[in-house]
Amino acid sequence: xxxxxxxxxxxxxxxxxxxxxxxxxxxxxxxxxxxxxxxxxxxxxxxxxxxxxxxxxxxxxxxxxxxxxxxxxxxxxxxxxxxxxxxxxxxxxxxxxxxxxxxxxxxxxxxxxxxxxxxxxxxxxxxxxxxxxxxxxxxxxxxxxxxxxxxxxxxxxxxxxxxxxxxxxxxxxxxxxxxxxxxxxxxxxxxxxxxxxxxxxxxxxxxxxxxxxxxxxxxxxxxxxxxxxxxxxxxxxxxxxxxxxxxxxxxxxxxxxxxxxxxxxxxxxxxxxxxxxxxxxxxxxxxxxx
Numbered sequence: 001x002x003x004x005x006x007x008x009x010x011x012x013x014x015x016x017x018x019x020x021x022x023x024x025x026x027x028x029x030x031x032x033x034x035x036x037x038x039x040x041x042x043x044x045x046x047x048x049x050x051x052x053x054x055x056x057x058x059x060x061x062x063x064x065x066x067x068x069x070x071x072x073x074x075x076x077x078x079x080x081x082x083x084x085x086x087x088x089x090x091x092x093x094x095x096x097x098x099x100x101x102x103x104x105x106x107x108x109x110x111x112x113x114x115x116x117x118x119x120x121x122x123x124x125x126x127x128x129x130x131x132x133x134x135x136x137x138x139x140x141x142x143x144x145x146x147x148x149x150x151x152x153x154x155x156x157x158x159x160x161x162x163x164x165x166x167x168x169x170x171x172x173x174x175x176x177x178x179x180x181x182x183x184x185x186x187x188x189x190x191x192x193x194x195x196x197x198x199x200x201x202x203x204x205x206x207x208x209x210x211x212x213x214x215x216x217x218x219x220x221x222x223x224x225x226x227x228x229x230x231x232x233x234x235x236x237x238x239x240x241x242x243x244x245x246x247x248x249x250x251x252x253x254x255x256x257x258x259x260x261x262x263x264x265x266x267x268x269x270x271x272x273x274x275x276x277x278x279x280x281x282x283x284x285x286x287x288x289x290x
Contacts, residue, residue, distance in 0.1 A: 020072060020113050022065075023128075026136025027053075027107035031128055034109065036072060041065045043104060044077065057081050057105030057184065065096070072096045072111070081105050081184060087191065106187065108136055135209040137187060138194035146208035146216055150267040153206075153220045157261055164220055165227035168274040169234075169256040171213040172286045177250060185245045186213075189252055192243055197234060216271070224260035231256045231289035239287060255281040256289035 022034040034041065034051050043051040044062040053062070059079035066073045075093040076083040083090045084103040096102070098113040133145040141149070150166070157164040171177075171189065178186040190213060197215065201207045206218040219227045235254060243250040257277030261270055281290040 020067075020111070022102065022109035022111055025101075025108050025110050025131060025134075028055075030136070031131055036065055036067060039067050041067075042077075044079075053104065053107055055105050055107065058107065062104045063090070063102075066093075070095075074102060079104070087188075106184075138190055138209050138215075140194050140198065140215065141206060141208035143208065143210055146206060146210065146218070147267050149206045149208075150218050150270070153218060154261055154265065154267060154270070157220065158263065162221045163223045163226075164218070164261040164270075165222045165224055165258060166270055166274045167217040167219065167227050167231045167234075167256050167258050167289070168210065168271060168278050169215050169217075169231070169254045169289075170278055170282070172253045172255055172282075174213040177252075181245060181248060181250060185248075185250065188245045189243055189250060192241075193238065193252065193254075196237065196241055200234060200237065210271075216274075224258055227258045227260070228289060231258055235287070235289055253287040255286045257281060258289060 020036045022036065024030060024032045024034070034043075038050075041051065042049045042061060042064050043053060043058075044060050045052065045054060045058045046060040049061060057080075059077065059081070061077040062079045063077050063083040064075050066075065073093045073095055074083060074085060074090060076090045081104075085094050085096065086101050087103070096111045098111065100111045102109045102111060133141055135142045150164075153164050156162070171193065174186065174189070177189055190209075194207075194209070194215065197207055197217075201217070204220050208216050208218075210216040217227075217230070219230060222230070235256060239253050241252070243252045255278060257274040257280065259270055259273035259277060277290040281288045284290070
């Protein structure tokens with residue numbers, strides 16, 4: 001990816017004050033900032049754009065961000081794959097609000113605003129911190145955070161003699177989704193599934209993207225049977241959910257494997273045990289939890 005000089009790695013300044021910007025949270029240049037310091041900022045694959053994104057799923061002049069007295073607006077430039085704000089396609093133009101996610105092809109930016117109290121600096125550092133523990137595509141925790149969380153909960157479980165269980169799940173026939181509907185549809189399925197599961201995640205639990213199309217739940221103080229019951233409930237919700245992308249309904253199910261912590265196990269051992277049960281579910285016909 002080639003980016004022109006308007007993009008920097010530091011906190012942007014405008015006339016000595018902190019200014020609004022876009023922070024790349026998913027794509028080749030994680031954490032990179034795009035200061036919105038002019039009236040017009042263009043993004044696309046063409047060399048004359050202010051921000052050049054050399055990606056096949058980004059159009060030559062993909063979209064434009066306009067600065068006006070009443071805020072910043074994004075307008076799609078007739079792109080092939082569309083411009084999305086918070087997963088809603090932009091029709092015409094749309095006002096950006098602090099914290100909005102702007103997606104062009106496979107790149108996702110977060111829009112940060114500013115005020116004279118330095119709010120943008122706090123938002124900027126919070127965003128950079130979250131980049132280290134969050135998966136950019138699904139907005140779930142990443143594998144790093146998952147392992148740290150699991151290590152803490154397993155140590156606490158051993159100390160207080162309480163159970164800890166995990167559910168490792170994998171989207172069934174995910175390659176077929178990509179082959180038939182395209183990789184953007186595959187990204188949509190993962191984001192939609194993640195949002196659906198996140199809404200059903202309890203405060204004490206952890207939901208993370210383990211890798212690829214694999215997600216992982218950690219259930220503190222839950223036995224294997226407790227986790228199996230939760231897994232079955234979530235599996236039914238997924239199977240009944242309508243995944244609709246670009247007018248086409250995509251059938252989505254997942255297979256899951258459950259494992260309970262042993263007396264002196266390690267996080268990777270527990271995940272390995274769940275992974276073995278996951279592949280058992282796949283061998284037995286998929287769309288089930290073992």
